[in-house]
Amino acid sequence: MTVSTRRTQDQRSTETRRLLLAATVQMLMDVGYANTSTSGIAKRAGVSRGAQTHHYPNKMALIVAATEEMFANFAAGIEALAADLRNGALDCDTFFDAVWKEVLRGDWFYSSLEIIVAARGDTELRQQLAPLILNLHKGLEATWSQTFVSVNPDVVTSRVALNLAMNVFRGMAVQAVLRRDDGYFREMLLALKTILVIHVRPTTSNT
Amino acid sequence: MTVSTRRTQDQRSTETRRLLLAATVQMLMDVGYANTSTSGIAKRAGVSRGAQTHHYPNKMALIVAATEEMFANFAAGIEALAADLRNGALDCDTFFDAVWKEVLRGDWFYSSLEIIVAARGDTELRQQLAPLILNLHKGLEATWSQTFVSVNPDVVTSRVALNLAMNVFRGMAVQAVLRRDDGYFREMLLALKTILVIHVRPTTSNT
DNA sequence: CCAAAAAAACCAACTAGCCTGTTTGTTAAC
DNA sequence: GTTAACAAACAGGCTAGTTGGTTTTTTTGG
The missing domain is CATH 1.10.10.60 (Homeodomain-like)
Structure with a gap:
């Protein structure tokens, strides 16, 4: 065969x-x-x-390796979107739509959520995963700093604003497990974008 | 004995x-x-x-009952804090600090997170839990509408703004599993509060 | 009012199934 | 021929649900 x-x-x-x-x-x-x-x-x-x-x-080695791969893929996916935003292929609005879609539809977010939650009750797994997530966050923050600039850095830096946005996505995705309400999430996403553009702008747009 | x-x-x-x-x-x-x-x-x-x-x-009956209790306790805890905010016992800043502390330190958030994540892979559990969470959200939204008023309802309603805030908390709590970085979360919380007070005010404060 | 029956609450052991890690053996590459 | 890759069976442990029996409370009927 x-x-x-x-x-x-x-x-x-x-x-x-x-x-x-x-x-x-x-x-x-x-x-x-x-x-x-x-x-x-x-x-x-x-x-x-x-x-x-x-x-x-053993199982943990498998999980850790899978997590490593997932995080790498996610960072790459976000960076690719961010690059499109920087070079003008995407506008800010569609960028955030795309990130949210990536979070909700892609495998990586929920898979990593499963692992993160499991790690909460497993000291060894947690210790193995901690450096991976730190690395992921570092990569994301580099992307944010490169892609967005703060309107008023004394109030909110672009790094913090984008971290906040990512946390909104995380929270919404958790909610989405038990509440599949497209209208609710659209409304949420719209508000998030409205608020964000007050505080940060993509590095390309200098209007 | x-x-x-x-x-x-x-x-x-x-x-x-x-x-x-x-x-x-x-x-x-x-x-x-x-x-x-x-x-x-x-x-x-x-x-x-x-x-x-x-x-x-069976196990599910136990889990569902426990969830029901947790949600009720959580809603009551938040409503109590919100009541304090309305009657002036708390200011807006300490209110959000208290909510965050409640999320991070209390048993309820992580316990319910465990259940929600488990429900993602278990159709029956998910179906049993869905109405509970809908009810919880309804209660929370009632609290928000009662406790906060939007500065400019055409841009962001108080309900949506507070839902966004809760989602930030959710996301941060998930992050906190693998990244216990007090400075990071303090910075985040500060930014969240700064952004929020631009869009909503507690119903008592009419400054 | 009280004994006896019924029902509810509780207890402890058992079973079938699954899961992880191990071990022993086989095949393919070097 | 030696090592890496793969295969399959096995053992120990844990889990969920079941079952037969015991104690405590409530109800019944004389």
């Missing part, structure tokens, strides 16, 4: 790891941390349990 | 239920949903497993 092409060790490893991490994220997204089992991940990935434990000795 | 006071059936039931719900919330807070087991709850509550299943036939 499968065309058993000859692959180098490195190709085999990389592919298997990729399958496992993708399956981990997908399973977290689909059924939540509580129902995410190592065997389930292996099954979804189409990889044997032995191969799984070979590459990731 | 125990002074076996004679209690009515109703007293016995009520007390047992209270112990079980309190233990549920406490356990969710302490070890997270993933590590919250029905037997663990019974143990913490000092109640036999039989008594537990007598009052709550």
Whole structure:
């Protein structure tokens, strides 16, 4: 059946790891941390349990690696949007719409939420994840500083304003789990944008 | 040993239920949903497993009941703070500080977060919880409308502004799991308050 | 008013299933 | 031939729900 092409060790490893991490994220997204089992991940990935434990000795290693990948993808996604905003391909309004859509529809936010919440009750996981999230935040803040400028830095810096906005998104996404009310979120997003543009402007627009 | 006071059936039931719900919330807070087991709850509550299943036939019934109680307590706590703000016992600044402290330090937020996240991967739980959260939001929005008035309703209503603020709190609390950085949150809170007072005022202050 | 039956509250052990990590064995690459 | 990658079965532990039995309160009927 499968065309058993000859692959180098490195190709085999990389592919298997990729399958496992993708399956981990997908399973977290689909059924939540509580129902995410190592065997389930292996099954979804189409990889044997032995191969799984070979590459990731235990569940935590798998989770941490998946988180690392998720964070990297998220930072890259946001930075790409921010770059479009800086070079004028996006206006401020559509930028925030896109970020919100990314948060709500993409796999990464809810998957990472599952992991973060799980980490709250697991000291070791928390310790492993803490540096990852710090790194993510650092990257995001660099993007914000580069992409937005504050109207009045003495009141609110662009970094703080965008962090606030991200926290609104986080909060809204949590709410969205139990309250799928598009009208409510549209109204919220509109207000957020209205308030934001009072305090910050994208670095391109110098009106 | 125990002074076996004679209690009515109703007293016995009520007390047992209270112990079980309190233990549920406490356990969710302490070890997270993933590590919250029905037997663990019974143990913490000092109640036999039989008594537990007598009052709550399965885990979900217990979780839903605990959530109901948590939401009620939270709404009451916020309303109490809001009442203090309305009658002048609190100023706007300390009110928001108090709400944030309530979110971060109280049991309710993280316990309910655990449940909400768990509900994301559990259709039945989600369906049972949805009306509870709708009710909670309705109560909160009533409090907001009563306690705050918008400076310019055409731009941002007080209801939306306060919902935004609550979402910021939600998001910050999620962040706080992996990033315990008091300075960061102080800065954030300050900015939030600064921005809020531009758009809404408590109903008492008519300056 | 009291004994006896009924019902509610409570207790403790058991079961079937799942999950994680381990171990032993096999195949593919180097 | 040696090492890395993969496979599959197994063991120990935990969990949720069930079941048969006990204690406490309430109801019933003489």
